[in-house]
Amino acid sequence: MLSYRHAFHAGNHADVLKHCVLMFVIDYLKQKEKPLWYVDTHAGAGAYDLNSIEAKKNAEFSGGIELLFAQRAILPPALQLYIDAIENFRARAPHGYPGSPWLAAHLLRAQDRLRLFEMHPQDFDILQEIMVHDRRVAVAASDGFAGLKALLPPPSRRALVLIDPPYELKEDYARVVAVLSDALRRFATGTYMVWYPLLPRVESARLPERLATLNHNALRIELRIDEPRGDFGMYGSGMYV
Ligand code: SAM
Secondary structure (H helix, E strand, C coil): CCCCCHHHCCCCHHHHHHHHHHHHHHHHHCCCCCCCEEEECCCCCCEEECCCHHHHHHCHHHHCHHHHHHCHHHCCHHHHHHHHHHHHHHHHCCCEEECHHHHHHHHCCCCCEEEEECCCHHHHHHHHHHHCCCCCEEEECCCHHHHHHHHCCCCCCCEEEEECCCCCCCHHHHHHHHHHHHHHHHCCCCEEEEEEEECCCHHHHHHHHHHHCCCCCCCEEEEECCCCCCCCCCCEEEEEC
């Protein structure tokens, strides 16, 4: 039974970090003409309404995208790609926020392919509806950890994989390490991105170190928005690329 819904967190500081890094990486990989495969093992709904009851419950977006968007006139040029994408999305959905599949589809080219996994039935339906007319995209309502195995190596031998689980289940930490280890064996030259929360719990603290044992050619990016407090609450997040 899946209880996590990304609609409660859409556009928060963690999404901003993850989506900025995602866009930098896609933009970099587009320097080569050869087709690129984008695999999103935990795709979410692909689009969110920040006026929804879910999003407004804790209004996490006010400490994320809304904070950044309000400063868009003075942001460094590196963030322009992300801001442009948000503006493009908002031209059709003024109170919306895009998810990783939409952002990737927006930036990728005709020759590229997207493979998306989402297990929550409601979020899967929304995702499928958004992507149905895009012939580059295939969406599966199945386990992204297992689905990744079958896709590697991709036919074009170029792939970017985003692994972005909810970590509500403790097993997600171990599964991330196992799936990345397996993926690197199957396809060592792929580009992999793992999002992780900064939480005052041992599994969270150990995850980046465990990932570092798998590959030394990596970048670890963290955004801390608070001090760790007690034994509860996310005080930031990271991307392991
Ligand atoms: N990547 C999305 C983005 O950046 O817009 C957000 C994804 S959200 C953090 C995690 C999603 O994974 C949830 O929508 C949840 O339903 C889904 N999920 C949980 N376990 C899964 C699994 N084993 N395989 C595929 N999807 C899963």
